[in-house]
Amino acid sequence: xxxxxxxxxxxxxxxxxxxxxxxxxxxxxxxxxxxxxxxxxxxxxxxxxxxxxxxxxxxxxxxxxxxxxxxxxxxxxxxxxxxxxxxxxxxxxxxxxxxxxxxxxxxxxxxxxxxxxxxxxxxxxxxxxxxxxxxxxxxxxxxxxxxxxxxxxxxxxxxxxxxxxxxxxxxxxxxxxxxxxxxxxxxxxxxxxxxxxxxxxxxxxxxxxxxxxxxxxxxxxxxxxxxxxxxxxxxxxxxxxxxxxxxxxxxxxxxxxxxxxxxxxxxxxxxxxxxxxxxxxxxxxxxxxxxxxxxxxxxxxxxxxxxxxxxxxxxxxxxxxxxxxxxxxxxxxxxxxxxxxxxxxxxxxxxxxxxxxxxxxxxxxxxxxxxxxxxxxxxxxxxxxxxxxxxxxxxxxxxxx
Ligand SMILES: *Cc1c(COP(=O)(O)O)cnc(C)c1O
Numbered sequence: 001x002x003x004x005x006x007x008x009x010x011x012x013x014x015x016x017x018x019x020x021x022x023x024x025x026x027x028x029x030x031x032x033x034x035x036x037x038x039x040x041x042x043x044x045x046x047x048x049x050x051x052x053x054x055x056x057x058x059x060x061x062x063x064x065x066x067x068x069x070x071x072x073x074x075x076x077x078x079x080x081x082x083x084x085x086x087x088x089x090x091x092x093x094x095x096x097x098x099x100x101x102x103x104x105x106x107x108x109x110x111x112x113x114x115x116x117x118x119x120x121x122x123x124x125x126x127x128x129x130x131x132x133x134x135x136x137x138x139x140x141x142x143x144x145x146x147x148x149x150x151x152x153x154x155x156x157x158x159x160x161x162x163x164x165x166x167x168x169x170x171x172x173x174x175x176x177x178x179x180x181x182x183x184x185x186x187x188x189x190x191x192x193x194x195x196x197x198x199x200x201x202x203x204x205x206x207x208x209x210x211x212x213x214x215x216x217x218x219x220x221x222x223x224x225x226x227x228x229x230x231x232x233x234x235x236x237x238x239x240x241x242x243x244x245x246x247x248x249x250x251x252x253x254x255x256x257x258x259x260x261x262x263x264x265x266x267x268x269x270x271x272x273x274x275x276x277x278x279x280x281x282x283x284x285x286x287x288x289x290x291x292x293x294x295x296x297x298x299x300x301x302x303x304x305x306x307x308x309x310x311x312x313x314x315x316x317x318x319x320x321x322x323x324x325x326x327x328x329x330x331x332x333x334x335x336x337x338x339x340x341x342x343x344x345x346x347x348x349x350x351x352x353x354x355x356x357x358x359x360x361x362x363x364x365x366x367x368x369x370x371x372x373x374x375x376x377x378x379x380x381x382x383x384x385x386x387x388x389x390x391x392x393x394x395x396x397x398x399x400x401x
Contacts (some may be wrong), residue, residue, distance in 0.1 A: 016083070016199050017267040024079030024260060038257045039070035060241055067250055076256040077229070079263055080219070083198040084211055086231035090244045091256060095194060095214025096122050097249035098228030100130075102210055103159065105236075105243035106188050109135030111158040114182075116173065117365035118143045118166020120192065120214075124362055140365040144302055146174035153185035162208075163192035164201075165303065168319055168357050168376055169368070170294040172303025175310065179207025188236065194218070194348075199270055200313045209233055210240060217348025218315065221262040221269055224349075225255040269350070269381065273316030276387065277379035283388055284320050289395050291323040291371050316379035317347050319357075322372030326398065331356055331373060334398040340382055340390045352380035352387055 014022070027034055044063050046052035055062045063071060073091050081089040092098040103126065107113060115127055117140040127138040141152055143166050153160070160182040164173035179189045191203045194214040203211045213219060215227040228251075232240050244250075251259075281295045292300070295318035296307035307314075335343060341354035355376045359368040379387070 019083055020199070020263055020267050023082040023263065024075040024077075026075075035261065036072055036075040036257070038253045039072045040253055041070045042066035060238075060245075067248055068245060069250070070253050070256075072253040072256045072260075073251065076227075076251075076260045079260055080198070080213065080215070080229045081231055083263070084193075084213070084231040085198070085202055085204045086211060087234040088237050088241075089229045089231040090237075090241050091251050092228035092230065092244055093249040093251045094226045095192075095212065095216055095228040096126070097247070098212045098214070098230045098244075099123050099192065100126055101244040101247050101249070102190055102212060102230050102240060103127075103131060103136075103161070104247065105240045106159050106190075107131065107134075107136045108158075110156065111136050112154050112156045113138045114141050114149065114152055114157055114160045114187070115139070116141060116143050116161060116163050116166060117363055118169050118171050118359075119161065119163050120167040120194075121362055123161075123163070123192070142366045143169075143171035143173050147177040147181055149178050150181040150185070153181060153187060155185075157182075157185055157187045159190055160187050161190045161192075163195075165195055165296050165307070168359050168374060170296055170301060170303075170318060172296050172301070172307040172311075174303075174306050175203070175206045175208060183207070195315055195317060196311060197266065197270060197315065199267060200315065201311050203231075204233065206310060209236055214348075215259045215262075216346060218266060218270060218273075219259045219262050220255075220348070221266065222258070222349055223346065223351065225258040227251045227255045227259045270313070270315060272381055273379055274314050276381070276384045277314060277316035277318060277377075279384040280377065280379050280387060280391070281318055284391070287395065289322055289398065290320050292321040294319040294321065294374075315348075317376070318379075319374050319376045321370045321374050324372045326373060330398055333400070334394045335375075337397050338390055338394055340380075340387055341377070341394075347376075347378035349378075350381045351378075352382055352390075353378040 059068055077089040077091050115138050162173050182189045188209045190210045191208040192212045193203050194217050197218045211231040213229045215229050230240050281293050284290050285293045295301055297314045341352045357374050357376055
């Protein structure tokens, strides 16, 4: 069986749910079996010297060596590139590996990076540690500054990194305005699109050059695999693929398979995450313990107007800010006793999660100010009434504390 090559312009004839079921599949290349097989491979054999030389000249287009990907990896990459509307995708061993490979692809010693202040916190650690040590300077910018980002762009600014909505605080960024300014200044626009997934925001239609997905979250959807993807325009593919390949942080074939399987049900899962998230957010908005609900679909969430303009929906991850300070013990009493909302990092799986967080520890461009603690919630696929009862009991414990 000849392995199918990724690449080519994505077919846009069908709707997104149809594309999620079709993307990256080629059953009749494999006995008619619906899903692509899991290929475990390191060594790939060449029948002749001539064949080895031919394949080595275009290693990204062939099954060549396990680290360059197997047909299972290619099927995942093809599916993600098609859904995202990009030229091609590069699979990585985690979302963070995708971020690291992308930044290292474009930045060299002496370069300047503009990083959104609401970025996922390991992304910040990468900038403040490894990249700083390599001579790359990072400036954090206000997620809400839009076209005013032009004032921060310097001749040595190579990358403008966006994450919209932002981690923990959910500010929605004006990506088209930022992209216009970045491109005028000769910088590449990178977007972490993990919250929206390709279903709710189309980065390439809004001026983004390189897209990152933490596939670990909604693509996998079942909290049982780590994977990332970098999706690029044609112009940037080679540079990104070459860097990711040399960093060597590749996903195993089983995880590619799980992510691909997750993609088939992403549209139905995401619709339910959105629906339950909104039910919970509306209920929380009416509670006197809650000062603010940080959910892009709410009119008072920073950037809501842009969310309405650019996004086609919301996922199930949002935060609340409590109305007054609480002691650590009081918060612990609320959170330790939750029955359905479990505490743990990550999100995007079928289960509901709850996590206390304090953005004031790392926000630098715009200091974080809030009357009380921030709590991040992920609305899972449970019955919304059960989740509300769980939260209500939690607030009772908080009041008692
Ligand atoms: C979790 C996350 C990542 C990193 O993904 P991993 O697969 O956990 O490395 C990147 N960006 C955002 C916004 C995330 O929430």
